[in-house]
Amino acid sequence: MVFAGACSSDPNTPNKNTDLIDAKVDSLMSLMTLEEKIGQMNQYSGFMDFTGPRPKEGQQAKKLEHLKKGWVGSMLNVHGVENVMAVQKIAVEESRLGIPLIMGFDVIHGYKTISPIPLAETASWNLEAIQKSAEMAAEEASAAGIHWTFAPMVDISRDARWGRVMEGAGEDPYLGSLVAKARVKGFQGDDLSAPNTLAATAKHFAGYGFAESGKDYNTVDIGTSTLHNMVNPPFKAAVEADVKTFMNAFNVLNGIPATGNKYLQRDLLKNQWDFKGFVVSDWDSVGEMIAHGFAKDGRAAAKYAVSAGSDMDMESYHYIEQLASLVEDGEVSEDLINDAVKRILKVKFELGLFDNPYQYCDEKREKEVIGQQKFHDQVFDLAKQSIVLLKNENNLLPLKKSGQKIALIGELAADKTSPLGNWIIAAEDNSAVSVLEGLEKYDATNEITFENGVKLVTSQPTFAQELKINNTDSAGIAEAVASAKNADVVVMVLGEHGRQSGEGRSRTSLDLPGLQQQMLEAVYEVNPNIVLVLNNGRPLTINWADKHIPAIVEAWQLGSQAGNAIASVLYGDYNPSGKLPMSFPKNVGQIPLYYNYKSTGRPAPKGENEVFWSTYIDSSNDPLYPFGYGLSYTNFDYKNLTIDNRYKEEGKVLVSVEVQNTGKREGIETAQLYLQDEYASVTRPVRELKGFKQVELAPGEIKTIEFELTNAELGFYDNDGEWLVESGSFHIYLGGDSTSQLKQSFQITVK
Ligand code: BGC
Secondary structure, eight states: OOOTTTTOOOTTSOTTOHHHHHHHHHHHHTTOOHHHHHHHTEEEEOOTTOSSSSOOSHHHHHHHHHHHHTOOOEEESOOSHHHHHHHHHIIIIISSSOOOOEEEEOOSSBSSSBOOOHHHHHHTTOHHHHHHHHHHHHHHHHHTTOOEEOOOBOOOOOOTTSGGGGGSOOSOHHHHHHHHHHHHHHHHOSOTTSTTOOBOEEEEETTGGGOGGGOTTOOBOOOHHHIIIIISHHHHHHHHTTOOEEEEOSSEETTEEGGGOHIIIIIIIIIISOOOSEEEOOTTTTTHHHHTTSOSSHHHHHHHHHHHTOOBEESOOHHHHHHHHHHHTTSSOHHHHHHHHHHHHHHHHHTTTTTOTTTTOOHHHHHHHTTOHHHHHHHHHHHHHHOEEEEEGGGOOSOOSSSOEEEEEOHHHHOSSGGGOSOOTTSOTTOSOOHHHHHHHSSOOOEEEEEOOSOSSSSSOOSHHHHHSOOOOOTTHHHHHHHHHTOSEEEEEEEOOGGGSSTTOOOSOOSOSTTHHHHHHHHHHHOOOEEEEEEOSSOOOOHHHHHHOSEEEEOOOOOTTHHHHHHHHHTTSSOOOOOOSSOBOSSGGGOSOOTTOBOOSSOSOOSTTOOSSSSOSSSOSSOSBOTTOOBOSSOEEEEEEEEEEEHHHHSEEEEEEEEEEOSSSOEEEEEEEEEEESSOSSOOBSOEEEEEEEEEEOTTOEEEEEEEEOHHHHOEEOTTSOEEOOOEEEEEEEESSTTOOOEEEEEEOOO
16 A cells, blocks of 8 residues: 555645654654564665566565565665666555655765766865766766765775775865765755755764774774864764765774764764754664674664664664564663654655655656766866876976877776776776776877786776785786887876775785886886876875886876876876875875874974984884875965954954966966964864865966954864864964965964
């Protein structure tokens, strides 16, 4: 039977009307049995390899049976109109109340048309473009029947060993918060019930990016100051942007698994931040509380998770198997179930699923929308902006457009899958434009020869396991060297395969995998005129290259249009403007490495041979490339930093600076404002990003950029999580990266 009110579509009752939706939810809930309510809290993964609509045996049969009973509220990994329709039909037409499923999917950086990996997108520092990228992903994914994306990942991380840094916005909570908002807005749009928007998920709440030793899923033990000031701000920003769902995390946070963490999910998120959406667990994270040594069995796990505020269980089965009897035995109050179900149903109403459970299922739209040229143009645009120029000695770049023999070297240069990066579960392998194709298609008359060089991975990778084995076969180096010998310029595309970063891809070394370093050095011996194009999902340790190679371009994994974007930067059609969202360490021993560190009692080494200072005896403290760093084919100069302190009268401090393009061509610069609160009741970092602005400048042009600092920028969270603004002196640093020395100071008195 189909729930009577479920499919009424009255144009006078817009879904945005919260009271009305609440009333509809209440009325629906009054019809539901306890089992049906718990069913809404149950999420199953789809039938990944099914070719027809119906699952067949074993677990699949059980899932099907539960669908028919109305014991499933959501499915993930079902995509494509035909598949979504088939599953939705079972829920709507065969279950007693016909409550539609909400279909979730990891749309992380595009659905079929793939944007740069999120870390790379962040390097553009272009919030509008990042928002548009999420908008595009929503448009494509929703056309494939998806309602809900498990993105954005807003985990701050200071540890490049952690493979999932590719999915986030890097190390900084201020930038991370703005990117979180942009992505949430992009996915959700202004109207969640429109069929081209998706509900978004802020994940993984919380602390997942602080996994000890950068090892995925590892324990997280951080103090309250770090939790409130570094980890939580992007999550709070997502709530402010009206994100509809949260995902909790696999990790233990300070001894309590995030999934069973009442402080995080109930006290902070739902009460203090007033989050009205629902929390989904991570994949079996409810069940994993047993392995954590927190819950003794599935029953305890279900009880802890629901009590802590995890509303929906992804694939652990413990809710569906345990919650009813927990309620019947009086161990879990039905109020908790009701609260969770209300939250889930509310989002379904907001998505318009009760008006039309198939409104996302239009095969014609699916065909028309997915893979449109305009999406490729947009991805191309953002990919160019995501590239960071790390080094360019003697203006080796841009390349001349004619008369050059170019030796293109490196397996990654011809790879059409790797540029897509990780989390591309709906995109096709071999669908990206490779660097080789990009250069060949480019309107230039150079002679290009390509050599594969050493193999990076043993075979076209389909499984993570293969990627853990870096090939040690040096065959290919000789050919690379021979080809470099005859070239005017060598372009080497080296780094990590797209599937060498991402979930479960932690590394203990951040060097170029396999024998790539050896090949680089061998080529350098015969021709030092090298442009190194890096493809990677995280910061790498490239000291040797930094010392020897004249030009280095950080090109990440840039998605479907990677090769075109790289060609456009190498030839100088696009003047690189990206800035690093994560510090690049000199060596793994420096990790965790981040620009917004705190001073110690012995802050700086006073001289070469001094010992008792907070430093290393075998490395300097500073990164190879700092946060916020990135060069251009032109130069920028900052001057006349002035402060207009109106704090006493108007509660704000105005800052202005002049930026001049001192080079010979137009360019885009991201001016960054860093603040230091000199003395505070809880110590503050040596500097913190508190503002940035992008300006486009013609050669010689000067623009004045203004910033406004209010209590929102001047304060910090104390150890109880309260926002504090304290009297005292502050320093401002302004410039093109986090090491800028252009400084001014001011004082405020807080009454
Ligand atoms: C990841 C999540 C993801 C989920 C569903 C988990 O392994 O941690 O980020 O959304 O799988 O695919």
